[in-house]
Amino acid sequence: MANTEQVKLLGFWVSPFVRRVEWALKLKGVDYEYIEEDIFNKTSLLMELNPVHKKVPVLVHGQKAIAESFVILEFIDETWKQCPLMPQDPYERAMTRFWTKFAEEKIFYAAWNALCSLGEEKEKAIKLTVEAIEKIEEELKGKQFFGGESIGYLDIAIGWMSYWLPVWEEVGSMKIVDPLQFPATNSWMNKFLKHPMIKENLPPRDEMIIYFQNRSKELASKPHEWFRTP
Amino acid sequence: MAEVKLIGTLASPFVCRVIWALKIKGIPYEFIEEDLSNKSPLLLKYNPVHKKIPVLLHGEKPVCESMIIVEYIDETWQQNSLLPNDPYERALARFWVKFAEDKGVSVWRMFRAKGEELEKTMKETEEMLQTVEEHGLGEKKFFGGDNIGMADIAFGSVIYWLEVIEEIVGERVVFEAHKFPRLHAWIKNFKQVPIIQEHLPDWDWMVAFGKRRREAVLASA
Numbered sequence: 050m051a052n053t054e055q056v057k058l059l060g061f062w063v064s065p066f067v068r069r070v071e072w073a074l075k076l077k078g079v080d081y082e083y084i085e086e087d088i089f090n091k092t093s094l095l096m097e098l099n100p101v102h103k104k105v106p107v108l109v110h111g112q113k114a115i116a117e118s119f120v121i122l123e124f125i126d127e128t129w130k131q132c133p134l135m136p137q138d139p140y141e142r143a144m145t146r147f148w149t150k151f152a153e154e155k156i157f158y159a160a161w162n163a164l165c166s167l168g169e170e171k172e173k174a175i176k177l178t179v180e181a182i183e184k185i186e187e188e189l190k191g192k193q194f195f196g197g198e199s200i201g202y203l204d205i206a207i208g209w210m211s212y213w214l215p216v217w218e219e220v221g222s223m224k225i226v227d228p229l230q231f232p233a234t235n236s237w238m239n240k241f242l243k244h245p246m247i248k249e250n251l252p253p254r255d256e257m258i259i260y261f262q263n264r265s266k267e268l269a270s271k272p273h274e275w276f277r278t279p
Numbered sequence: 280m281a282e283v284k285l286i287g288t289l290a291s292p293f294v295c296r297v298i299w300a301l302k303i304k305g306i307p308y309e310f311i312e313e314d315l316s317n318k319s320p321l322l323l324k325y326n327p328v329h330k331k332i333p334v335l336l337h338g339e340k341p342v343c344e345s346m347i348i349v350e351y352i353d354e355t356w357q358q359n360s361l362l363p364n365d366p367y368e369r370a371l372a373r374f375w376v377k378f379a380e381d382k383g384v385s386v387w388r389m390f391r392a393k394g395e396e397l398e399k400t401m402k403e404t405e406e407m408l409q410t411v412e413e414h415g416l417g418e419k420k421f422f423g424g425d426n427i428g429m430a431d432i433a434f435g436s437v438i439y440w441l442e443v444i445e446e447i448v449g450e451r452v453v454f455e456a457h458k459f460p461r462l463h464a465w466i467k468n469f470k471q472v473p474i475i476q477e478h479l480p481d482w483d484w485m486v487a488f489g490k491r492r493r494e495a496v497l498a499s500a
Binding site for chain 1: 328337340342343344347348350351354355366367369370371373374377378410414
């Protein structure tokens with residue numbers, strides 16, 4: 050069934066949450082209009098389409114607006130059936146969702162906190178990130194991708210690690226994904242980045258470095274909670 | 280069909296969600312009570328990553344994280360569906376499940392807080408309630424429409440436990456009926472659904488148990 054309603058994506062150039070959605074759309078060959086949103090100067094369009102969180106990404110399909118990157122990914126997978134991202138089997142799906150949640154909570158937010166913290170707090174956050182990656186390393190053993198032979202939902206969910214994390218390591222002078230300690234993760238990161246739909250769809254690295262240098266300095270100087278949005 | 284077991288404790292709002300899902304679907308299961316102060320080898324074996332309850336065992340396969348378990352149950356046993364068929368409606372349900380998961384933490388934090396920290400968590404809870412009141416239900420009886428669905432299960436435990444926790448904490452009530460008329464009507468309807476009514480942990484028991492727990496938590500803080 051061809052889905053002919055217009056697709057729009059509200060995003061922010063450096064957001065890994067937005068890129069996830071773009072990777073899914075590209076892998077499925079879905080045409081969409083990209084609308085850049087300045088998250089530091091939010092438009093009334095964004096407020097209208099995502100009144101609850103006022104954040105990107107927001108996917109608009111015809112008249113329907115969907116927010117939250119993982120919710121959007123499942124919507125995309127259910128609406129456009131080609132190149133399925135989630136596995137079919139309910140148990141495999143549960144495992145995919147489990148590791149997606151784990152990676153987001155224990156790797157993404159820990160690494161982000163490591164970048165935006167100083168001293169003891171930074172060291173603690175780095176340690177937690179590394180411990181979490183140990184679990185992911187186990188999951189990858191014997192596989193090309195988390196999805197098996199080809200990219201799947203979990204690869205897209207954790208794909209930010211292959212590109213954003215090395216930038217954060219550089220900006221924050223941190224060593225997190227040691228190739229000797231994490232050979233499977235390292236190999237996966239390289240394979241993921243080489244995929245044609247991924248490598249054509251990444252923000253420019255030099256601009257990312259500048260952005261995260263500024264952002265991390267700004268956030269490090271403020272009193273903060275453990276999780277803060279990038 | 281392989282045997283179903285649920286490892287948990289009866290006072291847990293997360294375990295409750297799974298029990299509701301199993302009961303709605305009519306799935307027989309064995310409940311294995313866990314002592315969280317002395318975690319069993321079974322729990323450590325089947326949830327090595329988080330070492331938390333609930334854990335569902337389907338045959339030998341463990342599933343962890345309450346709403347992931349609920350979704351697994353919904354996909355494995357198709358009767359009495361907890362999600363609508365339409366992808367957009369499903370996305371809305373998942374959005375609110377995620378909201379309950381992310382923002383519901385302020386309620387659990389209230390239980391463990393006092394003084395300034397307590398006031399802060401109460402404000403956060405109030406904001407969470409305001410958002411759901413304004414954007415969540417619309418004119419629907421339940422998040423799931425005429426019948427309860429996944430988002431009702433997710434929020435049901437958050438709001439029922441909020442009511443219990445407010446009773447236990449004994450400060451000003453955040454969840455006031457005149458401020459949150461839609462949510463008050465919703466939780467009343469939710470608690471009256473026969474399956475839920477039968478499987479809602481007893482109020483007096485929860486308050487008594489919770490008061491002792493809170494004392495212990497605050498003493499060791």
